[in-house]
Each structure stands twice: as structure tokens, then as C-alpha cells.
Amino acid sequence: MGQSEIDDIRTLLTSKPRPVGWTERRQRLDEVGSVWPVAADVTLTAVDVGGVPGEWSIDPGSDPSRVLVFFHGGGYCSGSILSHRRMVTEAGRAAGVRTLAVGYRLAPEHAFPAALDDALIAWRFLRKEGVSAARIAIGGDSAGGGLTVALINRLRDANDEQPACAWLVSPWTDLTMSGSTLISKDAVDPLIHKSYLCELADAYIPAGLDRMDPRVSPLYSDLRGLPPTLIQVGSDETLLDDAVRFAAAAGAADVAVTLEIWPRMIHAWPLWNAQLVAGRHALANAGTFIRSHL
Numbered sequence: 570m571g572q573s574e575i576d577d578i579r580t581l582l583t584s585k586p587r588p589v590g591w592t593e594r595r596q597r598l599d600e601v602g603s604v605w606p607v608a609a610d611v612t613l614t615a616v617d618v619g620g621v622p623g624e625w626s627i628d629p630g631s632d633p634s635r636v637l638v639f640f641h642g643g644g645y646c647s648g649s650i651l652s653h654r655r656m657v658t659e660a661g662r663a664a665g666v667r668t669l670a671v672g673y674r675l676a677p678e679h680a681f682p683a684a685l686d687d688a689l690i691a692w693r694f695l696r697k698e699g700v701s702a703a704r705i706a707i708g709g710d711s712a713g714g715g716l717t718v719a720l721i722n723r724l725r726d727a728n729d730e731q732p733a734c735a736w737l738v739s740p741w742t743d744l745t746m747s748g749s750t751l752i753s754k755d756a757v758d759p760l761i762h763k764s765y766l767c768e769l770a771d772a773y774i775p776a777g778l779d780r781m782d783p784r785v786s787p788l789y790s791d792l793r794g795l796p797p798t799l800i801q802v803g804s805d806e807t808l809l810d811d812a813v814r815f816a817a818a819a820g821a822a823d824v825a826v827t828l829e830i831w832p833r834m835i836h837a838w839p840l841w842n843a844q845l846v847a848g849r850h851a852l853a854n855a856g857t858f859i860r861s862h863l
Contacts, residue, residue, distance in 0.1 A: 578845060582835075591646060595648075608658065623671050623694075628662045631664075631666055631667060635667065636667050638706070638707045639707075640714075641672075642709065642738075643675070645712045646677065648712070656848075660839075663852045663859075680774065680775050685720065685784060706733055710839075711837055714738060722787065733863050736798075738839060739812065740800065742788040743815075744773075746767060748808065750806070751810070758806055766807075788811065796862075800812050800816050800828045804833060829854065839851045839855075
């Protein structure tokens with residue numbers, strides 16, 4: 570499935586060494602994530618989400634009354650509305666919904682719980698806008714996938730209404746870094762390595778906070794009551810085990826969970842959907858899933 574295409578993406582991602590500083594890392598992710606622009610028929614509108622930067626997007630055929638809220642990846646330390654714009658807008662097209670991308674605060678300047686607090690602000694913003702919980706899907710990739718689950722758990726614990734469904738792409742669910750594929754997939758993953766994840770976790774998690782705390786490592790949370798969830802992960806990811814173990818834990822908690830493992834795909838491959846057939850197919854599957862629950 571698109572072997573030459575994924576090789577081209579690997580070349581793009583490894584064409585330069587990984588930057589050292591946080592500013593440089595953020596610039597690099599914005600650069601590789603926005604190589605291919607948003608489709609011409611998509612309307613983008615900046616929005617103040619209760620003090621948090623946000624962006625609406627919609628294409629002509631989508632229903633504005635239904636919303637996908639999306640939290641970008643980047644290890645809680647990088648990533649942005651820009652880096653994930655193509656992925657988010659095409660996910661909205663596939664699902665036939667309006668999207669709200671959320672530019673939550675980043676570590677190390679803003680450590681936990683800043684990102685989770687901003688995610689909750691985004692949820693409350695939508696509800697105040699009159700969007701019913703049953704018409705909201707929440708999604709995210711990598712750290713954004715973990716943030717998605719942390720938000721839903723927080724809503725449940727507050728006896729708040731829950732979104733209709735959750736969509737997790739290459740989710741980072743275990744910040745203790747105990748997944749077996751962090752070792753077994755290290756040689757084939759071009760992006761995510763254990764030492765890098767440890768650096769990100771050090772920046773995000775305050776000193777003294779247990780890294781098994783379910784608010785930062787949702788793998789260890791009580792998942793009962795989680796809405797129907799789609800998990801998509803590539804077979805060449807060091808975070809493969811984070812997704813597989815999370816799916817098993819969710820299933821054991823009686824969650825309706827679907828796990829898709831995509832052969833030869835790398836971390837957050839739908840980002841490059843413009844040039845990657847497997848990226849478009851993954852978004853199409855996500856769109857079908859979201860449509861079925863909204």
C-alpha cells in the first residue's frame with residue numbers, strides 16, 4: 570500500500586537533522602506538516618476559543634451543525650494549527666462536518682495541566698455556542714490523542730455530557746515509556762524514539778507528578794464510559810504498543826473500540842494525505858466512523 574509514497578515521506582522527514590531548540594523544533598514541524606496546502610474549497614476562520622487560539626474549517630458539502638474538535642500532536646511541546654491544517658480540514662471533509670482546531674498552550678513554557686485546561690475551555694466554548702454534545706466528535710494525533718482521552722475522562726468525572734465519539738491517531742498514551750515497541754520498532758520509526766519522548770515528557774510533566782497519573786498517561790485511567798473510539802496506528806511506529814495496549818484496556822472496560830493497524834505506516838501518517846494514498850484512506854475510514862456516531 571503506497572510503499573514508494575511512504576518512502577518519499579520518510580525522505581522528507583529525515584532530510585534534515587532534528588532541531589535542538591524548542592523554537593526550531595516547532596518551526597520544523599510546521600514546515601513538514603504544511604508542505605502541501607489546504608484544498609482551495611476549504612474555508613478557514615480564526616476564532617478566539619475563550620482565550621485559546623482556534624480555527625474553524627469547513628468545505629462546501631459539510632454540515633456546520635456537527636463538529637470535530639481536533640488536538641494536534643507534537644509531544645505537548647510543538648505542533649500547531651498550521652502544522653496539522655491539511656489533516657484536520659480533510660478529516661472534516663471525510664466526516665462531513667465543521668472542524669475546530671485548537672492551539673493549546675505548549676510545554677515547557679506551559680507544563681501540565683495547561684494543555685488539558687485549554688482542551689476543557691474548547692469544549693465549554695463549543696457547548697456555549699449551542700453545539701450539543703451528541704453532535705461533537707473529539708480527535709487528536711500523538712500527544713493530541715492522549716489529550717483527547719484525558720479531556721473525556723475529565724468530563725466524565727465532572728458528570729458532564731460526553732462527545733459522541735473519539736478518534737485517536739498514533740496516540741501517546743503511556744508517558745512512563747514502558748511500551749515494548751519503543752525498542753522493537755526503533756530501527757524502522759523515522760520520527761519517534763524513546764530518548765526523544767523522555768525529553769518531551771520531562772518538559773511536560775511537573776516534578777513530583779507520577780507519570781502513571783491518568784491525566785498524563787490515559788493508558789492507566791478508568792476507561793469505563795468512554796464513547797465509541799477509533800484508534801489508527803502504523804505498524805512501523807515505536808508507539809504501536811501504546812495504541813494496542815490502550816485498545817485492549819478500553820475493550821476490557823466495555824468500550825466500543827476499533828483498532829486499525831496500518832502496514833508500513835509511520836507516526837501520524839495522515840498528516841501527509843495530499844501525497845499519501847494510505848493517509849487519504851485512513852481519513853476516509855475516520856470520516857465514516859465519525860459520520861456513524863454524530
